[in-house]
Amino acid sequence: MVTASAVVAASVLALFVGVIPLIQQTFALHDELTQLNARVTVLRAKVALLESLDVDVLRGQLTDMLAGVPADKQLPSLFSTVDGLAAVAGVSIDSVDVSATGSLATASAAKRGPEEQKLGSNLLPYEVTIAGSLDQVRSFLATSNKVRRLMRIRDLDINFTGSSSATARIRMDTFYAALPATIGRVDQPLIALTPEEESLLNTMSALPHVGDISLPIEEGGGVRTDLFRPIVQ
Amino acid sequence: METRDAINLLRSKTDLAPAVLRIEKQLVDTSYWIVGGVLLIALTSSAVFLFYKQQVADRAAEEATLTRRIEQAKQSENVYVALKDRARIVRSVVNVQRPWTQALDTVSAFATPSQIGGLSFDEQGKVQLTLKAPSLDEMLPVIAILVQQQQEGRVRAATLTSFTVGKDGAVQIGVAFIPLF
Numbered sequence: 001m002v003t004a005s006a007v008v009a010a011s012v013l014a015l016f017v018g019v020i021p022l023i024q025q026t027f028a029l030h031d032e033l034t035q036l037n038a039r040v041t042v043l044r045a046k047v048a049l050l051e052s053l054d055v056d057v058l059r060g061q062l063t064d065m066l067a068g069v070p071a072d073k074q075l076p077s078l079f080s081t082v083d084g085l086a087a088v089a090g091v092s093i094d095s096v097d098v099s100a101t102g103s104l105a106t107a108s109a110a111k112r113g114p115e116e117q118k119l120g121s122n123l124l125p126y127e128v129t130i131a132g133s134l135d136q137v138r139s140f141l142a143t144s145n146k147v148r149r150l151m152r153i154r155d156l157d158i159n160f161t162g163s164s165s166a167t168a169r170i171r172m173d174t175f176y177a178a179l180p181a182t183i184g185r186v187d188q189p190l191i192a193l194t195p196e197e198e199s200l201l202n203t204m205s206a207l208p209h210v211g212d213i214s215l216p217i218e219e220g221g222g223v224r225t226d227l228f229r230p231i232v233q
Numbered sequence: 234m235e236t237r238d239a240i241n242l243l244r245s246k247t248d249l250a251p252a253v254l255r256i257e258k259q260l261v262d263t264s265y266w267i268v269g270g271v272l273l274i275a276l277t278s279s280a281v282f283l284f285y286k287q288q289v290a291d292r293a294a295e296e297a298t299l300t301r302r303i304e305q306a307k308q309s310e311n312v313y314v315a316l317k318d319r320a321r322i323v324r325s326v327v328n329v330q331r332p333w334t335q336a337l338d339t340v341s342a343f344a345t346p347s348q349i350g351g352l353s354f355d356e357q358g359k360v361q362l363t364l365k366a367p368s369l370d371e372m373l374p375v376i377a378i379l380v381q382q383q384q385e386g387r388v389r390a391a392t393l394t395s396f397t398v399g400k401d402g403a404v405q406i407g408v409a410f411i412p413l414f
Contacts, residue, residue, distance in 0.1 A: 004257075004264040011264075011271040019271060022278045029285035036292040043299035050306040050313070058312040065319035069326055119329065120322045134337075134346045142334040150323065152330050158352040166346065175326050183314045186303050190313065197320045204323060 042189045049190050064205040067148040069175045073124055074149075078174055081149045082128055084210025089140035091132035094167070098126040121177035125154070129169045134160070137168045147210045149174055336360055336412040339387060343378035350405065358411055361394070365405045372404045379408060388412050 070077065079096060086093045116123055130140055137158060144151050156170040193201070303310070336354055340362060350363035366372035376393075383391045388410040395407035 004261045008260075008264045008267050011268045014275070015271050019275045019278060022275070022282055026278055026282045026285060029282065029289055033285055033289050033292065036289060036296060040292055040296050040299065043296060043303065047299050047302050047306070050303065050309050053309045053313060055309050055312060058309065058316055062312055062316045062319060065316060065323055068323050069319065119325045121326060134341075138334055138337050141337065145330045145332065150326050150330070152326070153333050153354075155355045156333070156353065158349075160346050160349050160351070164346055175322070177319075177322050179315050180318050183307075183310055186300050190310070191317070193317070193320075196324075197317070200320055200324055200327070 039187055042187055046190050049192055061201050061205070064148075064201065067209065068150045068204050068207070069121055069177055070149065071176065071179050073122075073176050077149055078124065078126065081147065081151070081174075081210055082126075085140055085143055085147060086130060088143050088210060089130075089132070090136045091130040091140050094129040094131055096126060096128045098124065119175070121175045123173045124176060125171065125173050127169065127171050129167065131161075131165070131167045133164045134158075134166050137166050140168075141170075143210075144172070146207060148204070148207045331358065332414050335414050339382065339412045342382065343375050348375060358414075359390075359409060360412060361407065361409045363405065363407050365403065367404075368402050369398070369404050372406060376406070376408075379410065383410070386413065 075098065078098065082093065082096055112122060130137065132140070141153060141156075144153060152173045152175075154171045154173055156168055158166050158168045160166045333354060336358075340349070340352060340360065344362070344364055348364050348366060350365050351361075352363075353361045355361070364372065364375055366375065379388070379391055382388045391408065391410035393406060394409050395405075397405045399405070
C-alpha cells in the first residue's frame with residue numbers, strides 16, 4: 001500500500017512537473033506553427049508572383065505610366081506637351097504661364113494640399129492662352145485629355161473675336177509624384193494587377209506622346225536598376 | 234529461551250479487516266490506472282510535441298528559403314511596387330479629368346460662334362455664357378433650345394443672369410447653367 005501510494009504520488013508529480021508543461025509547450029508550438037504557416041503562405045504567393053513577372057515588360061509599363069504622371073515636375077515636358085497639343089489642334093499659343101514652380105527639382109518633400117493628398121500626387125497649375133477657330137479650340141480641349149503627359153482643365157474663358165475665331169484662356173493642372181521610397185517588408189504581400197489596372201496600363205500605353213518625356217536617370221548608359229534612390233538632376 | 238527447533242506460535246502479521254483489504258486493493262488498482270494514464274498522456278504529448286517541433290523546423294526552413302528568393306527578386310519587386318503605385322495615381326488623375334468638349338457641344342447645340350460673346354467654365358463645372366443677337370426675335374429661339382435642354386436633362390440650373398437691349402434693338406443676355414456630362 002505504501003508502495004502504491006508512492007507510485008501514485010510520483011505519477012501525479014510527474015504529471016504536474018513534466019507532462020503539463022510539455023502540453024503547454026505543445027500548444028505554444030501549435031500557435032507558432034499556425035503563424036509560420038500564415039507567413040509561408042504569403043511568401044509562397046509573393047515568390048510565385050515575383051518569379052512570374054517579366055522585368056522588361058514591367059519597365060516598359062512603368063515607363064508608360066511615368067510618361068503620364070512623372071516622378072518630378074519636368075517642366076520641359078510640360079512645355080513640349082502643350083506645344084505638341086497646340087500643333088495637333090492647329091491653334092497658336094499666345095502664352096504659357098506656370099505658377100508656383102518652386103524648385104525645378106523634385107518636390108517630393110513639399111507639403112501636399114487636401115486635393116493633392118486625395119489624388120496622391122502633386123499638382124502643377126499653369127495657364128495657357130491659345131487662339132484659333134472654335135473647332136480648333138475644341139480639338140485642343142479634347143486632345144488634352146488624351147495625351148501623355150496627363151493634364152486636367154480646371155476652368156477656361158473663351159472670347160470670340162470674330163465669326164469663327166476665338167481666344168481661350170485655359171487654367172490647367174498637370175501632375176507629378178515621386179516614386180515610392182520603400183518597397184515594404186519581405187513578408188508584406190504583393191497583390192497581382194487587377195483587371196482594372198491591366199486595362200489602365202493598356203489605355204496609357206495607347207495614349208500618344210505629344211511632347212518629350214524624360215525618364216528616370218539611366219546609370220552609366222544602362223537601365224536604372226534602383227528606382228528608389230533619389231534622382232540626381 | 235528460543236532454540237532452533239522452537240516453533241513460534243505467535244503470529245508475525247496481524248490480519249487486516251476485509252474492508253481495509255478492499256481499500257488497499259482499490260488503491261493498488263487505482264495506482265495502476267494513474268500510472269498508466271500518466272504514461273499514456275506523456276507518450277502522446279511527447280509524440281505530438283515532436284511532430285509539431287519538426288513541422289516548425291520545416292516551415293522555418295521553408296520561410297528562410299522563400300525569403301532568400303524574394304530578396305533575389307528585389308529588382309522585380311522594386312519595379313512592380315512602383316508600377317502599382319503609379320497605376321493608383323494615374324487612375325485617380327484620370328478620374329478628375331472632365332470632358333469639357335461635351336460642355337462645348339452643349340453650347341454649340343443652341344448658339345453659333347457669332348452669337349456667343351464670351352464663354353467660361355469654372356471649376357465647379359458651371360458655364361457662363363454671353364449671347365448676342367441683332368433682335369429679340371433672333372434671341373428667343375436660342376433661349377428656347379436652352380430651356381429644352383434643361384427639360385431633357387442635358388443641363389441643369391439654367392438661369393438668365395443679365396438682359397440688355399440696345400438702342401438699335403440688339404439683344405445681349407447672360408446665361409448660366411451646369412452641363413450634365
